[in-house]
Amino acid sequence: MSKHPRVAVVGATGAVGRTMLSILEERDFPASEVAALASSRSVGSKLPYKDGELTVQELTEDSFKKMGLELALFSAGGGTSKKFAPVAAEAGCVVVDNSSAWRMDEKIPLVVPEVNPHDLEWHPGIIANPNCSTIQMVVALQPLHLEGKIKRVVVSTYQAVSGAGQKGVNELESQVRQLFNGRDPESKAFPHQIAFNCLPQIDVFTENGYTKEELKMVNETKKIMGDNSIQVTATTVRAPVFYGHSESVNVEFERDVSPEEARTILAQSPGITVVDYPEKGLYPMAIDAAGEDDVFVGRIRRDESVPHGLNLWIVSDNVRKGAALNTIQIAETLLERGLLRVK
Ligand code: A2P
Numbered sequence: 001m002s003k004h005p006r007v008a009v010v011g012a013t014g015a016v017g018r019t020m021l022s023i024l025e026e027r028d029f030p031a032s033e034v035a036a037l038a039s040s041r042s043v044g045s046k047l048p049y050k051d052g053e054l055t056v057q058e059l060t061e062d063s064f065k066k067m068g069l070e071l072a073l074f075s076a077g078g079g080t081s082k083k084f085a086p087v088a089a090e091a092g093c094v095v096v097d098n099s100s101a102w103r104m105d106e107k108i109p110l111v112v113p114e115v116n117p118h119d120l121e122w123h124p125g126i127i128a129n130p131n132c133s134t135i136q137m138v139v140a141l142q143p144l145h146l147e148g149k150i151k152r153v154v155v156s157t158y159q160a161v162s163g164a165g166q167k168g169v170n171e172l173e174s175q176v177r178q179l180f181n182g183r184d185p186e187s188k189a190f191p192h193q194i195a196f197n198c199l200p201q202i203d204v205f206t207e208n209g210y211t212k213e214e215l216k217m218v219n220e221t222k223k224i225m226g227d228n229s230i231q232v233t234a235t236t237v238r239a240p241v242f243y244g245h246s247e248s249v250n251v252e253f254e255r256d257v258s259p260e261e262a263r264t265i266l267a268q269s270p271g272i273t274v275v276d277y278p279e280k281g282l283y284p285m286a287i288d289a290a291g292e293d294d295v296f297v298g299r300i301r302r303d304e305s306v307p308h309g310l311n312l313w314i315v316s317d318n319v320r321k322g323a324a325l326n327t328i329q330i331a332e333t334l335l336e337r338g339l340l341r342v343k
Helices: 015-026 078-090 117-122 132-148 166-180 212-225 259-267 320-336
Strands: 006-010 033-038 046-049 052-055 071-074 094-097 126-128 150-158 231-235 245-253 272-274 295-302 309-316
Touching: 006 015, 015 033, 015 046, 015 166, 015 320, 033 046, 033 052, 071 078, 071 320, 078 094, 078 126, 094 320, 117 320, 132 150, 132 212, 132 245, 132 259, 132 272, 132 295, 132 309, 132 320, 150 212, 212 231, 259 272, 259 295, 259 309, 309 320
Parallel strands: 006 033, 006 071, 071 094, 094 126, 150 231, 272 295
Antiparallel strands: 046 052, 150 245, 245 309, 295 309
16 A cells, blocks of 8 residues: 655645645545644644644644654745755755745746756755745646747736735725725735735846746746746736736747647647637636636737747636645645655
């Protein structure tokens, strides 16, 4: 009988952590034990899991050795990850990390299983899960890149508030209530009112005028697709949507890729559903993608302003494929490839 790893979800009380627990359950992930870890604030609280519940324990430097953990799925912010991921790896526990702490570290693979599963082979005990808006874009771009070689990508995003964690979801909900009750909306999670508004700022601004979120899309895309020659420019926008990021993506290829070819290629690629029936008014929408695993692609048409261009509309559930699901798919791929040591 094969042995199964002892698994911990770190940040289990958060929006992504809770989704990780439900996806582990849905996919019947082969774990001999699942532990829920969070900060001291949450110790003793209960989270539903399978037929029972898990009691949240405090994450400490001893957690990994003491609990004999072999796999830790982190979604507890960059600071927690910087501090605890190396401690876990040192204790022989492989970390799949959702924060941005390790993504651009040359020694750490940044993985989307549909795109670069081979990069898992060189993991040193920590694997980074990419930014949510990048994951859904590269799932759709990679099969087209293999066909026509992408030269340049221009992306504008419409990102859900859940990308900012549970506090983002709570803020949109409470602002809508405050406005309907004639009160001034309070903004804490976002720099301005998000209800009935769009904010062209996600994360902080950098010296060149881009936000950190925009630079993540530029740099992470190149690392995951393993091609530094792809030019990417991004404008990332927070929209008053609870779940599901939408992206308008303009792609320039070296060779011609027709909309018909693109539809056929995408429809045959793993993790993608093509929804492209403009004559019936059907295209991907965040409300349909929420709760689903796939990346949805539609509005596929020629960009007639350049020799070999296509426009795409790409939508996916940012908490699932953009975070929790991709993390668990990385863990499943580690197991399939024998890259996780189980005692
Ligand atoms: P806690 O609920 O105890 O604060 P979200 O992204 O939805 O805001 O969730 C963040 C997650 O990260 C929560 O589970 C939170 O736990 C956890 N977290 C934050 N800081 C720490 C920390 N220092 N140690 C462990 N978990 C942490």
